[in-house]
Amino acid sequence: MNTFTKLSSGAFALALFIGLNAPAVQAADVVTAADTIDELSTLVALVGAAGLAGTLADAEDITVFAPTNDAFEKLPRALLRAIERDSSILVSILTYHVADERLRAADVVSMNRIGTLEGSNINVRTAGSNVFLNNARITAVDIETSNATVHTINNVLIPWHSILRDVIAALRHGA
Numbered sequence: 001m002n003t004f005t006k007l008s009s010g011a012f013a014l015a016l017f018i019g020l021n022a023p024a025v026q027a028a029d030v031v032t033a034a035d036t037i038d039e040l041s042t043l044v045a046l047v048g049a050a051g052l053a054g055t056l057a058d059a060e061d062i063t064v065f066a067p068t069n070d071a072f073e074k075l076p077r078a079l080l081r082a083i084e085r086d087s088s089i090l091v092s093i094l095t096y097h098v099a100d101e102r103l104r105a106a107d108v109v110s111m112n113r114i115g116t117l118e119g120s121n122i123n124v125r126t127a128g129s130n131v132f133l134n135n136a137r138i139t140a141v142d143i144e145t146s147n148a149t150v151h152t153i154n155n156v157l158i159p160w161h162s163i164l165r166d167v168i169a170a171l172r173h174g175a
Contacts, residue, residue, distance in 0.1 A: 029057040030064055030148035039152070042072040046083075050090045056098070062148045063099040063114075065122070065133055067156045075156055089163050092118050096159045102149045105131075105141040120159045133157060 031053045034040045043066055047053050056062070072080065083089050096118035103114065109131055113121040122133045131138045136155035143150040 027146055030059075030062070030145045030150060031057040033143075033145040034064075034066065034150070039068045039070070040066055042069045043067055046072075046090060047094060049084065050087060050094055052091065052094055057147070059098075060147055061100075061102045062117075063101065063103040064148050064150045065097045065099075065136070065138075065157065066150050066152045067097065067136070068139070068152055068154065071136070071153060071155050092163050093156065093158055096120060096122070096157050104149055105138075105151070108133075108138070108141075108151065116159075118159055118162065120162060122157060 028036075031044070031047060034047075035044050047056060056064070075083075083093060096116050098117045099114050100117055103111075108114070108124060109126060111124045113123055114133070115121055125132050133153060134155075134157055136153035136157055138151050139154050140152040143152070
């Protein structure tokens, strides 16, 4: 039996998943480090607008599932405007991307659910060599900062169950 047939599907996904080259640990906190990555500029701007920059910069041992600029561009314009204009919606969405512990790729792929600072869980699943958080595929892993591990994702995670009423109200009021 060769090595590949000995691996379970989860272990095989992990082997492919962590095979990506992760950047070296950055001495900067997660917000400062993210600010140096062009593809995270929308996320950084929204974190600032929500007043969460200091909180995230001062946090210890967190994980951030960071949507790229392309992920934000996939959102309908009206929804993005509603998110930008309603601070409670924005804070809920942003904190739904943060776990209160450091999770490396090997940890994430071994989990079924991840609890978030927003209070809800993110579902984890593997499909071939891909790892998904709800409907978002992890695109880069284990970006280490002084206080966080960052994994980039290709879609924005939205905790619909906790913000749906607020989003509908914001859309009705011309967001």
